[in-house]
Amino acid sequence: MCGIVGYLGPRDPKEVIINGLKKLEYRGYDSAGVAIFDGPSVKRIRAEGKLKNLELCLMNEKFSGHLGIGHTRWATHGVPSVRNAHPHQAGGISLVHNGIIENYLEIREELLKRKADITSDTDSELVAHLISEEVEKSKDLFQSVKNVLARLRGAFSILVIWDQEPDRLLAFKDGPPLVVGLGEKETFVVSDVQAALQYTKKFIYLDDRQIVSVKGTQLDIFDAEGNAVAQKIQELNWSSEQVEKQGYSHFMLKEIYEQPMAVSAAMAPHIDSETHAIRLAKVGFGKSSHDVETLDVAEDWKNTQKVLSEIERIVIVACGTSYYSGLVGKYYFEQLARIPVEVDVASEYRYRKPVILPKTLLITISQSGETADTLAAIRMAKEMGATTLSICNVKNSTIDREAHGHLYMNSGPEIGVASTKAFTSTLTVLNCLSLALGKIKGKLSAKAEQEQTQALLKLPSQMEVALAYDKYFSDAAEELKKFKGFLYLGRGVSYPIALEGALKLKELAYYHAEGYAAGEMKHGPLALIDENMAVVVVAPSDDLLEKTVSNLEEAKARGGKIISVGSGDNHRLKSVSSRYLPMPVAHWSTNPVISVVPLQLMAFHLANSLGHDVDQPRNLAKSVTVE
Ligand code: M6R
Numbered sequence: 001m002c003g004i005v006g007y008l009g010p011r012d013p014k015e016v017i018i019n020g021l022k023k024l025e026y027r028g029y030d031s032a033g034v035a036i037f038d039g040p041s042v043k044r045i046r047a048e049g050k051l052k053n054l055e056l057c058l059m060n061e062k063f064s065g066h067l068g069i070g071h072t073r074w075a076t077h078g079v080p081s082v083r084n085a086h087p088h089q090a091g092g093i094s095l096v097h098n099g100i101i102e103n104y105l106e107i108r109e110e111l112l113k114r115k116a117d118i119t120s121d122t123d124s125e126l127v128a129h130l131i132s133e134e135v136e137k138s139k140d141l142f143q144s145v146k147n148v149l150a151r152l153r154g155a156f157s158i159l160v161i162w163d164q165e166p167d168r169l170l171a172f173k174d175g176p177p178l179v180v181g182l183g184e185k186e187t188f189v190v191s192d193v194q195a196a197l198q199y200t201k202k203f204i205y206l207d208d209r210q211i212v213s214v215k216g217t218q219l220d221i222f223d224a225e226g227n228a229v230a231q232k233i234q235e236l237n238w239s240s241e242q243v244e245k246q247g248y249s250h251f252m253l254k255e256i257y258e259q260p261m262a263v264s265a266a267m268a269p270h271i272d273s274e275t276h277a278i279r280l281a282k283v284g285f286g287k288s289s290h291d292v293e294t295l296d297v298a299e300d301w302k303n304t305q306k307v308l309s310e311i312e313r314i315v316i317v318a319c320g321t322s323y324y325s326g327l328v329g330k331y332y333f334e335q336l337a338r339i340p341v342e343v344d345v346a347s348e349y350r351y352r353k354p355v356i357l358p359k360t361l362l363i364t365i366s367q368s369g370e371t372a373d374t375l376a377a378i379r380m381a382k383e384m385g386a387t388t389l390s391i392c393n394v395k396n397s398t399i400d401r402e403a404h405g406h407l408y409m410n411s412g413p414e415i416g417v418a419s420t421k422a423f424t425s426t427l428t429v430l431n432c433l434s435l436a437l438g439k440i441k442g443k444l445s446a447k448a449e450q451e452q453t454q455a456l457l458k459l460p461s462q463m464e465v466a467l468a469y470d471k472y473f474s475d476a477a478e479e480l481k482k483f484k485g486f487l488y489l490g491r492g493v494s495y496p497i498a499l500e501g502a503l504k505l506k507e508l509a510y511y512h513a514e515g516y517a518a519g520e521m522k523h524g525p526l527a528l529i530d531e532n533m534a535v536v537v538v539a540p541s542d543d544l545l546e547k548t549v550s551n552l553e554e555a556k557a558r559g560g561k562i563i564s565v566g567s568g569d570n571h572r573l574k575s576v577s578s579r580y581l582p583m584p585v586a587h588w589s590t591n592p593v594i595s596v597v598p599l600q601l602m603a604f605h606l607a608n609s610l611g612h613d614v615d616q617p618r619n620l621a622k623s624v625t626v627e
Contacts (some may be wrong), residue, residue: 001074001621002086002098003027004178005195006159008169008214009186013037013068014058018051020188020195021072023243025051026415026615026622027098027191028074031085034058035094037065037166042094046085050616065166069159071096074621077104078121088125090116091132092163097124098176098191099156100626107151127152131160142213145170146226149211155372155626159189171212176625177370177398180204180212180219182233187214192394192623194413198240204231205396232290234396243413250608251615252416252508256600257467259421260460263593265410266425267456270432276453278435280304283389285405289396292406307387307405308440311361315354315386316343317377318365319624321419321503325426326365327496328592332434336452336589338443346373347627350380362386363433367414367422368623369397378402391429393422407433416615417622418508420600423500424463424593431456431589455587459594462584466597469581473601476579477609480602483561484532486513487525488599491548494538497592501536501599507617508607518551529560536599540567540583540591552576565595 003024007016013036021032032054033046043063047053051072071086077100078084086096101107104123107130111118116129127148134144141162155175162168171178171189181188181196181203188196189212193203206212209224221229248254269281282300284292285307314333316326323345330341344354346364350373356362362381366374369392378388378399390403393411400406409425435452438444444452473480486505490498499515506513516525518537529535535555539548549572552562556576564577567585574580583594607614 001028001076001623001625003072003191003195004096004098004157004159005070005191006068006169006171006189007186008067008167009183010066011186012063013066014061014063016188016199017068017070018055018058019198020190021051021070023194023197024191025072026417028072028621029616030073030075030080031082032070032072033085033087034068034070035087035089035161036063036068037161038063039065040163040166042092042161042163044087044089044094046082046087048080048082048085067161067166067169069094069096069161069169076100076626077123084120084122086124088120088122088128090125090128091136093128093132093135093160095124095128095131095158095160097127097156097158098625100154101127101152101156102154103152127158135162141165141168141170142211145172145211146224149174149209149224157191167216169214173206173210174208175372178206180206182219185217187219189214193236193238194243197236197238197243201236203234203236205234205401234290238413243415250416250604252418252420252604255414255416255421256597256604258412259424259597260463262409262411262421262425263428263463264460265412266428267432269410270436271453271456276450276457278432278439278449278453280407280433280436283405283407285387289400289403289406304405304436305440308361308437310359311339311387311437312359313357314339314341314361314363315356315381316341316363316365317346317349317381318374319346319371321423321500322365322367322374322426324496324500324503325423325430326363327499328427328493329363329430329434331493332430332589333437336434336444337437337441339437339441346371346377350376356381356384356386358385360386362388363391364388364399364403365391365426366397366399367393367409367419369394369399370623370625371399372625372627375399375402391426393425417617417620418504418603418614424596427593428456428459452587452589455590458586459590462586462590462594463597465584466594469598469601472581473598473605477605480534480606481609483534485528486511486534486536487528488513488515488536488538489518489521489548489551490515490538491518491544492542493588493592494540494595497538497596497599498536500596501538501603504600504603505606507620508603508612508614509610510612510618511606518548521551521554526554526558529555529558531559531561533560535560535562536602537562537564538595538599539564539573540588540595541570541585542588542591545570545573549573549576565598567591
């Protein structure tokens with residue numbers, strides 16, 4: 001969490017840093033600050049709250065230098081306040097930090113014994129003191145940073161400037177992402193490419209325990225021992241417009257509307273455009289994520305088939321919305337490829353000493369590709385001998401780089417903290433992957449394969465129909481606000497959609513909402529039902545519909561108000577519902593992708609009508625890079 005930006009070059013550093021921080025605000029938004037050279041000294045300005053508060057403080061500030069660093073914070077150590085805001089300073093050192101220093105208590109004690117003037121409650125400030133002490137003695141910033149790096153435990157990305165060197169930026173990382181953007185005689189060091197995308201498309205993704213030194217226009221990257229390492233430059237095809245709202249009121253709304261396009265982009269590489277047969281493209285098992293673009297599709301498909309033919313079981317590990325997409329994936333893999341699947345939350349999986357049997361494929365799902373627990377899970381599984389495959393949105397993110405095989409959501413940048421298009425794109429990728437596995441394992445007939453791919457190809461236009469519920473929920477929001485709680489129900493493949501619907505409402509509207517398997521109602525949740533409880537049910541016309549309707553009758557008999565997302569003109573479901581939302585009639589495997597759309601719109605409009613910040617809900621950050 002937290003976003004960091006460093007800039008050295010001919011532009012106005014204040015402008016570059018603020019523009020960059022705006023793009024990183026999704027990572028944290030409880031305070032922000034900059035430290036920029038002004039003449040021979042470094043001027044620091046910080047503000048509590050969102051970035052716009054810092055912008056106000058900076059309005060009349062001018063900086064004559066060409067080097068600066070900035071930070072937008074998601075508090076870990078110390079409450080959100082100006083004194084805990086970054087950059088932190090000690091001696092001539094200014095520093096911004098994303099992550100956690102685990103051995104901060106011992107460092108703090110040691111510094112206090114040496115009478116260091118510690119002014120905040122953060123772990124980050126302590127690093128500034130350590131570097132300051134070192135540089136006082138050695139007068140060598142690189143050497144000082146290298147020595148301090150050796151002392152730190154935890155997960156961190158850090159940018160450092162020193163008031164004695166107005167043309168030198170140092171950065172080092174161990175854990176949270178850090179990327180170097182390369183411009184014409186200018187360098188950006190940022191948490192996420194989005195922060196520099198308007199200036200350059202050329203980036204170097206740093207590996208752990210690397211140190212970056214930028215001196216004027218000279219860029220060098222070293223390992224923790226000080227040996228120079230090769231610089232692998234990647235050219236991105238994301239445009240800077242993609243990270244703007246483009247006329248929408250919110251990023252989330254824009255991203256909801258982008259879903260038909262996003263699911264098309266997710267399936268396109270894996271469905272042969274002429275024969276409509278499934279063949280996974282450029283998975284690159286055994287290849288670096290940096291090289292997958294250059295692979296030959298036919299050759300790579302042969303390799304993928306070889307690898308996947310060996311697989312006898314699947315474990316899916318992820319967090320939050322990505323975890324729910326994994327739960328849908330379980331239905332896909334079991335039904336279409338007849339392979340046993342286990343799905344786990346990464347923070348549980350990594351600590352429960354799981355048994356990884358031979359011939360296991362461990363799939364991690366992560367929009368950002370940086371989620372700390374998911375990353376730890378993939379590392380552990382690799383060590384235990386699993387073949388790993390990542391499904392990420394951000395190419396060359398840490399999880400993507402660490403996996404043996406690589407699949408992409410292809411959703412384009414997702415900025416809203418609540419995940420929407422990454423979820424539906426992931427379901428689409430999982431559908432393609434399970435079809436490929438079914439085919440490789442001989443479980444999928446040619447007829448079924450055609451039926452499935454036809455269903456996928458129809459999906460974008462069916463999602464357009466679901467998007468028409470935007471106006472419906474904008475009108476319904478006032479009435480829906482009156483409920484005290486929301487119970488989301490579903491069965492089979494719709495059960496994870498109920499969980500996802502409840503999560504969207506919790507994180508955006510701050511209502512108590514729970515997702516349940518409809519068949520579990522009588523085992524407890526039925527006691528919650530009264531006229532203040534809305535029951536939102538996802539019940540497309542599939543072979544479980546009758547059972548779900550019986551559960552709804554029981555809820556209705558106890559005063560519950562039923563809002564149902566069904567498919568087609570389903571009289572039975574309509575008759576038990578206060579509100580019935582028909583979706584297009586679709587294939588069982590694509591129903592979840594369609595029925596989640598009205599749930600996203602409902603959460604969006606409820607939150608918006610309550611005056612909540614939909615794109616940046618309280619207490620959250622988009623990329624959870626600390627445990
Ligand atoms: O980047 P990831 O997909 O790994 O993120 C996982 C979760 O943090 C994320 O899905 C979170 O639950 C979203 N805020 C949900 O909308």
